[in-house]
Amino acid sequence: MVTLAEVARHAGVSASTVSYVLSGKRSISLETRERVEASIQELGYHPNAGARALASSKSNIVALMMPLRSDMYVPVMMEIAIAVATTARTHGYDMLLLTGDEGASAVRRVTRSGLADAMILMDVELKDERLPLLRESDRPAVLIGLPADTTGHTCVDLDFVATGALCVEHLAGLGHRDIAVIGEAPAVYERHTGFAERTLDGLRARSRELGVRLLHRPCEGGYQAVAATLARVFDERPGTTGFIVQNESAVEPLLGLLRQQGRAVPEDVSVVAICPDQVALQASVRLTSVSIPAQEMGRQAVVRVIAKLAGQPEDEVALLTPELSARASSGPAPI
């Protein structure tokens, strides 16, 4: 391995000069800088990460902590992870991926050991056991999702209350009066995941305001589960003409089942989904949907956490405004 000292010798300068060329923290004459840079190129020098971390007490790594559970919608997590990794790189950081199975103690391990300079937590629950540990460490962190108590935390999330409201508005605007919500799996509610409950809040509040009847049913993904849920919905509310699908793995089964039952979309029933755009476009009907801006969430989380590393204190909650794209799965309510 090529070291700083070798570069220095090769360029005929001292080690500290090379270091300053690299960091730009002191002015270096153009001539010297170019000579040093040439040596770096020629020798193929890459600074040793460990030595750097030790000397500067900065690792240039951010840790992304993912939940291990698989009942979350996987593509969204993946998209966030990739956005975090690539955005971090553009700021000179690498990304360490922590899976939830190590539990909250991973937070302590990673921050205490100086492995990561900052953390981003995904899938934050209302009462998340990682949060106290985060507070006790002095490292910056950003949460993707909202805990019950956000004081002292920087959070990034889609505004799920507005998302719920938006879905109801859209359908109500088209004249639908009986709306069913195909919710997340029951386990998601039991775990008190913020986004599921907040969506529900938005859905309910807006339906009340608009005088729409709303039926919410949690639902596992997959064909069987959706079939059962759908049957129950039409049993309880035969007049249902609008569906809002929150659990993305229920989307395609729902469309298939409706078709099978001879209910045309959007002539007989309208469907609005909350899912990434890609899913909405690949479905058998081009879905009217509120997109989950996974990439933007990952990007923002990184930008904020790096701002905090740079010393800008920003303990605030950033809620992204949801956007509904009207496509082929929703239309006027039948008379």
Place this chain on the structure above:
Amino acid sequence: MVTLAEVARHAGVSASTVSYVLSGKRSISLETRERVEASIQELGYHPNAGARALASSKSNIVALMMPLRSDMYVPVMMEIAIAVATTARTHGYDMLLLTGDEGASAVRRVTRSGLADAMILMDVELKDERLPLLRESDRPAVLIGLPADTTGHTCVDLDFVATGALCVEHLAGLGHRDIAVIGEAPAVYERHTGFAERTLDGLRARSRELGVRLLHRPCEGGYQAVAATLARVFDERPGTTGFIVQNESAVEPLLGLLRQQGRAVPEDVSVVAICPDQVALQASVRLTSVSIPAQEMGRQAVVRVIAKLAGQPEDEVALLTPELSARASSGPAPI
């Protein structure tokens, strides 16, 4: 931050003794060890990662390099990534996630800087530009997927030739004589991704041996694309009774379309998919499938790369044997 020296002082021993307690590289009396361990607990000591890396020239990090492209099947990648991260943890390693957008140079950066001790590359192409860089570095690496030339590399992959063969065998055994393959997106073939071509090899070879007519059509995911492909297939080979689906995002559209056309599964046509078990079980028909053992691939990659780190030279290709699970989507060919 608590340091080794503080622990040593607290326990009344020298720093090196604490280090040896931690590493176990020299024998330490029970009494001393317990005293040191108690101090570690009490002070909440975690060794500094940078200092460790510098002194031992080992970072205890493995890097996983993911392709950036999204035409690969996402859940599989995700599953591999999570398996790699968790398996690595059980061996005392953390996982750095590199996305493909940095290009091959990321390999050099990460190995030269000593950021990672080893690398795992996903989605290896037949002629992969990262491989030369890998060879020039002395760090161990494992490939998930097979390049054209595997000499000097350790590879882990599903045996896709056998996978293709297995699908054909299953359908041929049920009496099907005209089989259509819904392949990966055209871009996947153009890129010469090994697994797609090898699957095709297996499919073709076995069909030839068993005297089965095989029609292969690349196909994008999504409803529209599958509809077009399906129409062409029945146009060219009206007698087609068996389908092998390689592109997992074509599975559900295919089932929906067949249903729509009044073709019953498995009475009129049989469908075999190559996909993770979870997908096969969540589909509208419980799918006969050859599962993609993503988790096992991730696990094996880590185990092998750690073996190499420990000095065991193993430049070999490990092909996992595919397994077909017969479920509800395949049955005897109609007469």
Place this chain on the structure above:
DNA sequence: GACCTGCATCGAAGCGCTTCGACGAACTGG
């Protein structure tokens, strides 16, 4: 010409850990 200023560079002191050689004490065998 003496003085100050600012720029470019150097030397040296660590950062917190691992690891090697050394050393005393306790044990072994002849």
Place this chain on the structure above:
DNA sequence: CCAGTTCGTCGAAGCGCTTCGATGCAGGTC
């Protein structure tokens, strides 16, 4: 009872970098 081991521990060197004075030198000022 002494040489030879083995065991448990310590001290010090050093990993490759950052960073803080210090220093030399050119240029400007009075």
